[in-house]
Amino acid sequence: MRACFTACLLLAAPAFAQEGPSFDCSKAQSSAETLICQDADLARLDRLVAGRYAAALAVIDSLDTGAEQARQTLRAEQRGWIKGRDECWKAEDLRTCVADSYLRREGELVARWMLEEATGIAFWACGGNPANEVVTYFYATELPSVRFERGDSIDTGVLVPTGSGSRYEGSFGRSIWTKGDNAIYRDPDPDGREWDCLLTSNG
Template identity: 50%
Template sequence: MSLGTVSQAGLLLALVAAATLSGCGQQTLDNSQDVAAALATGGGSSSPQATERELPTFDCNALGERASSIEMLICQEPELAKLDQQLAEVYAKAGDKAVNEQPPLLKAEQRGWIKGRNECWKSEDKLQCTRDSYQRRIVELQARYHLVASTGPVFFACDGNPANELVTTFFETEPATMIAERGDRSILMFSVPSGSGAKYQGGDYSFWEHQGEARVTWGYGAEEMLCKPTTQDDK
């Protein structure tokens, strides 16, 4: 083989290698762009360790042997971890509004809620019980501390007696909630299914609005009241 032939062969190999490297570089760039696009649209790994957002607010590695089974479940389930993060954000906003609250109930109530949440270990469906516990606590704080849009107050006179007044405020939580005030009591109620109208329930208390009037049960064993909306001019 002549020197000229060798030189031509070497040049050809160099050109092939350069083209190959160029293609790899372009593929790497394309792959990088694909990853960036996936991150921007929420794509990528679904592993619980994928993002900080999918971790609960407490340190799962520091739980130790004394951790409750529900705390371990929260660490294992990304859905519950997200709810824990959401509750932390709502709790912080509630704390800002509760600075001058007397007596200071927020922290004590939160500790009580945590104990109640951990009792979900007794439930047949621990995941659903824990999910419900978080969702109810979130909307409770949103309503009590007026962290979401609301309608009201709306005034009602019950059983034809203006002095028997019910004051209601409705909140755009998920699910919808209301706070009903009568006398010295303030009751949080949650939206429940109804055949017609809007119905709310909170323990032994209920409010069912239909065709411009409301049927209200105020406590255990109480007789149902018929309440009609009023205005300040009616007083």
């Protein structure tokens, strides 16, 4: 009887491990990590982001040039993100803050490293100038995300609540608010300029 009980525990162990987060809960150091270890859905989000991070590193490993610098940058960004997640103890709602942090991070990783096929690609001519083009790639991450390309710059953003259309916010004030074939694009420059944009093609 004892042997059967032990065998059942051993068989169940991988399932228990799979339901937990990607880190060792016995070494949880922050209130965020402690909560994640107690919350099945947050643990799932942790595994999801850990998988996206590993996938991004795999993409970097396949680069012909610049792999080492990109790897160092990604690792530094991930450490910074973890530090920011752990700052959620300051928030009024710890769980909501932690969940939002994971959802945004998944969107960032997928859009930045194009880990999935985009659900749509849109080309926008902004400010009445076809040369002033913004390209957006949309991704069906758990929190819908976008990849911005304008000239040589690349940024990512996530969907935010709005009364009409779809608004995505990126870094340093960058955003795009789409309404059918029209959009308002905001650039992250010191003046915070906004342009009216017209859809020229999509896919």
